[in-house]
Amino acid sequence: MTELRWSVPSAERLNELLAAPPPLGLRAGPTQRTFHRDLYFDTPDGDLHRRGATCRLRFGVDDRRALALDVAGVAQCESRVGELEPRHIFGGDAEPARRLRAIVDPGRLVLQVELEIERRIRPAHLPVVPVPQFVLAYDTITARVGGGEGPCEFHELAVSRRPWSVIPTARFARAIERRYGVTRASADRVARTTALRTAPPSLARQTAVLAVAHGRLALCRSGAALRLPLEDGGGEDACRRAMRRAFGSVEGEVRLLGVVPAADRGVAIEVWLVRRLRRDLTAVPPGALQWFAPQDIVARVGSPVLRDATTLSALAVAARSELVPEWSAAPLVGDTAADRGTTDETSRLTLSELRVPTLPAKTLDAARPAADQFINGFLSALEFNARVLALAEDPGTPLLARLRFLAILSTNLDQFFMVDVGALKHEVATGIVERSPDGLTAAEQLDAIAIRLRPLVARQYRCFRAVTQALAAKGTRIRGWGELTPGEREPLERWFAADVAPVLTPKALTRAPGHSFPHLGDRRLSLAVMLRDGPDGPVHFASVECPPSLPRLVAAVAGGAVPLESMVRAHLSALFPGREVVEAHAFRVTRSGDIQLDELGTASFVQAIADELRRRPWGPVVRIEVERTMPPLLRELLQRELRFEESALQSALGPSDVYEADGPLDLGGLGELAGDAARPDLDYPPFTPRDPFAGERCVFDVLDRGAVLVHHPHDSFNASVERFVAEAADDPDVAAIKLTLYRPGGPSRIAEALRRAAARGKDVSVFVELKARFDEELNIAWAQSLEAAGIHVITGLATLKIHAKVALVVRRTAGRTRRYAHVGSGNYNPDTARLYTDVGLFTADEGITEELHALFNELTGSSRPPQAAFRRLLVAPTDMLDRFLALIARETEHARAGRGGRIRAKLNGLADCTVIGALYRAAQAGVDVDLVVRGICMLRPGIPGLSARIRVVSVLGRFLEHARIYHFANAGAPEYYVGSADWRPRNLRRRVEVITPVDDPAARARLARILELELAEPGAWTLESDGSYSRRPPAS
Template identity: 40%
Template sequence: MNFKDPKFYLNRELSLLAFNRRVLQQALDPTIPLLERIRFIFICSNNLDEFFEVRVAGLRHDLARGNTKPSLNGASAEEVLKEINLRAHQLVDEQYRIFNDELLPKLADESIQFLPADEWSEAQCKWLKNYFKHQVMPVISPISLDLTHPFPRLVNKSLHFLLHLHGNDAFGRNLEYAVLHMPRSLPRIIELPESVGGSKQHNFVYLSSIVSEFAQDLFPGMDIHGCYQFRLTRDSHLLLEENSNEDLASALKRELQSRNFGAAVRLEVGKSCPEKIVSFLLQKCNLTPEELYRVDGPVNLNRLMLLPDLVDRPDLKFDGFTPKTPEVLHRRDIFEVLLEQDLLLHHPYESFQPVVEFVRQAAKDPNVLAIKQTLYRTGSQSSIVEALIEASQAGKEVTAVVELRARFDEADNIELAQKLQEAGVLVVYGVVGYKTHAKMTLVVRKNQKRNALQRFVHLGTGNYHAGNARLYTDYSLLTTNVDICEDVHKVFQQLTGMGKVYELNQLWHAPFTLHKNLLKAIERETSNAGNGKEARMIIKLNSLTDQSLIEALYKASNAGVEIQLIVRGICCLSPGINGLSDNIQVRSIIGRFLEHSRVYYFYDDGKEHLYAASADWMERNLYNRVETCFPILQKDLKRRMVNELEMMLSDVEQSWILQANGDYQLFCRGKPEKKVQQLLLDKLSY
């Protein structure tokens, strides 16, 4: 059998669109609180923005460069773009249908509503006109379009309006069009005060409705025939020449200035926008009718993300929870605990605070001599970063490997690197051509009793971002295992120095040993199955696209290995094909938290090897990034993590099962069983 046959693979971009459809379907789940359901609408919208900025833009680049290499499933870039246009339009239409027909009426039933202009009372109209005059007009600048004012370069993903005018302005110019740009500082939804709110508890008005109603005030003496909202999505790739002599931070700063003005890839307009206006915008933006999206509502749904936070209705939101801290850490120094045992944390069910305290205590502990840490995404207000600064100012040797190229966090990371450098931290940007995606911290501490140096390590599947640790599921391992600590030390040596590839004891790391060790582990299961032994794998990932690993999984399935894949997003493997992948099941768990942890389990004839990792099974992770894959060696922790994987495989409420044709079917909904994420909340949090 030809395991490389394109018919056995699913398309990456279409798989990503399918993921966003699963996210959108959460908005229809009646067991999810109403304000959380509407949040999934906004998450889907935000995901689609990035999809067009990155994936669609990348396919357009391929076409422009004449890149004829087909995707894994054999489709050309042109064919994929054509299918994307079809499916993305269907997805957007479904998104607005759910928003308008399902969720807005239910919100109104709960005294939360959006008022259209034709329903404003006289008092509301007066208040909103005053709001427009004093809050909107002072910060916007109308741009008339004539021979001296060509069509402006419009900012990526910003709300704009095209006004159709008639009449002469103060200079006698006969203008037909003008453009309004809405600054990001203006809120996209405005809540009416109680004094004019009416009978409902929360009455909101879209900024677009206010502008459309009062835009006349911006053009006194002229007639406005129409005011039409629109929004452009642009190519957000950064074109860096990493081998140039220019400093990486300087090069990134220069490229970031142009990110908001890349080539347009999508135009969104209101449903009622006339064809004449649409044609004008398409022509000015150099887009085709296929790249036009007519929407029945605000063109910038993702900017409504703050709605649930503006409404104080706990009954319409998920129940709150307090992440648990291991009892062994209560009133004990974390270094003393780690000298006795490893710690495994499952976020967000268990607190991220021990990881923060690990760095904080290292900063304050006079016996700590050095701290080394990788930083990919941290957030703007990071306690960990403050601890690194404190440690440096206390005279400790502090090294931070800051990845400047973390997509859409580049500006924050440049600022972070500068802040650390000013505090005396040794900042390294990693290796040219390889993003540093590994999540690891190394603390070197003097053991006074033994008069020797002791290493302590944190390794994680997620970023050092306390906010994400409340929203993403990830694992953290804190250990003093000698082999693991030595391996982490060597990886830091690779990142900050030069030299040949180190042989590591326990860690698998990209771009050197991770891929070949994964192949070996899969081939071992394949061999065991061929010899009549029990063979099994459980692999939890965000994305699976690497052809060589998929091919190895097909061969393993063909040999009789039981393979359970938990793949949240992109999956190019096609399960359930007779004689090829009939021993493979792929499920995607979508729920309250974003499934982000990567875990690899290999049965190996009862020896059971378990790893957690920063890496997905994608080409970029395996060949173009610095990644770490670390074993869970302590028996009780290994058994616990395997049990949690089994819980995920037993879930029937949040699991979507991948079909051979690329479609996903919800396993079941409405059964009395609790969702797996709720079970883990009940088990691991307060």
């Protein structure tokens, strides 16, 4: 069947054609996707080409291989082949191989061109007769020429006429050209690839040069901004021109690292690596070129000094290339004689020396937000995870705690990909071009994330090896199956046969008839297996998933543990009888965790969220993790097949989404080993919290005398919050209990107390927020369980999350009604209460409890967000933002009037640009601002004229800092506040939050002491103006 082809200028235009109806009034049928890879061979001097012959080897996604030979268009033959390697295929018995050997010595054949064709096919049929008249194919061709050059990409529309069609081919072709405005493509894709490679440089392509010498990388300096040397055009000539312009010399070893496709940036960017550069120091103006250590560049990527879009794209290519090991701090390429004299000492800087001392005057206007005023939020989140890793790397941290920090980092990165990277990829896929407050597009942020993240992952696995070696020296080892003795294996063999083998399911990785490509579960540890049907048989691929219901680390008899995948790998032959297991490698895919909920159109939150949770495992893949030893063939197979998933249409995978692990995948499972109760000598010393309500008196009698501030876990959660709810449930004088639950965790005394209260006829109202990300299923179970106990359950508000941590008890005694409240920063969860630092205020203050009661009444009596005006409480989204801005403005006015001004706050995140602007204005007026921000912070401290009076520290340690405390000096009449809200847009604008004032002198003094200690904490990190962090020396 003859095929006609037309050139399509871009991937976007190809997608538009796919969505458009066919011409001539035809109707389009369903779309199918296929993929194949074509390898074209010839001799180095082009013997086949001169004879008019073409030799093509095709690989399909179903593991089928076919060899085709076309001689001058008159003698054509094609046959299936079973051999894997081209040299074996050319020497085989297939007819094309025999004919090929008659023309040329197959030993001289080399790969000339490789084409990867991703094809989307849809039939076109008459309106009333569903019989295809034509088949339209929308092809994306990724082409590589022999010699390892980077890929180029082009797009085509192909049409083939069915034999029974009533429409002539010529008529349909004319209609295609008139309707779509496309031109006929070259008949020879190989020639087109060669033409693209040999075409003269043009403005449609740029070349970025990455020069490396003495372990440092060269960047051009323009004021305070840095970028890679760049030249218009492509190819080695453009690379040499860029070298002459930047370094005054064209001498050096050059190699193409890769190409950033034009679809991503408007122009294609070739990224060239230069080593052994000979630089002419007299040809470049002093200071125009600087050499930086890779760790300095990685730490500042995305900051104001290093956010040029082209430079970010090029550095992202370099970050994933094995040719640039400096990115992961691997051993550097040897310092050879050719390298000497490449850089002068005056050009060697750290980026710390380039921190911007001042900003332009227009940027110093805090009333007008500008990109240079902000740190990128996603990169700030990665900085937080780098600090978690630093705790795992710290030899002063107990060994089991170091394991826990590694596990926490792994879990954090999973969620970072599921939420943040997934959101950015969705923006790119849907064409959203909105910039972040610091001025970066979604694509630029993804580049910056990739550059920073790969060295972080490499550090994570170096730390893992160091910690496991130290644990082995203490008698706790993680061992592979091959390291066990026969005696140690025997009980594990029995357990494997009884509990593991029955739940393992081998799945073929193929699209052969009768086999769909298997669904790869989200964050499920799996093995990709390469198999043969006998020693000389064809290669097949399969996957085996390690069930998440089984332990990640299996306890060994002689101590230590064995990774589950090591056991499964050792028993694969039993799953594939009659086949040879060639090799097997672990992999893991991460899918976007976002759920799309129509909150205004649903009749039931429970049902709507349950429906969305069933769809979440089918979300687009945003990351593929593979063992370092996995061969490229298997990596490409996984990446290619995952692109075919329907869900992947919104977020296409690419090489930048594959992350290599130099050790076991999913280090989150290390938490199992870190919980080893038998080795207290390897952990933090035991911790005993105090009882804040010590004595025989009931909680309500204590609160009648005054407020009580609790600071968990130093104050017992069990003896305070759980006791408060339990006594309310059992007290016959209590009439009502009202409570919010955001992440309540598993079974607890609070749940038991609420059921008792309902059984005793008390009025119990509980707000269970079903939209708490990744806890939705658990919270649905809570809501259903409490409802079954007769409790009035509210499952959320449309478009808002109820994030407030508040409880109210209404009690009638001695002829009067009293209300008692708890307003806190932490979840009503006993498990996290032992691990997180949180603050909470117990109070019977009539002003506070009356307003809290009014808020509860609004939430139970209406489906709208809260509308009432509050005088004591700060409630979001009603008035909290305005109240905080007023408090900051008051400090600003005090400072301007000469009364001084001071703001102190402890919070999890600072990302609201309006609040940041208010803090800048306060600092400009003379207010001292001291902030303890655990995680994301988009404010840039320490900039003269803008934020010189602002100091930001981050405290991490044994417990996760989770408290929110706010202090305003108020010219000698200080005010303190605690509650659930951070200074982030989601807390101030899209959630129900509660912050309460703290009036009790003892409670205020304790809050002041907490702030003083944490601002001076040894081992804390100080945020610099460029977004990097420097750590104070730990306590001796």
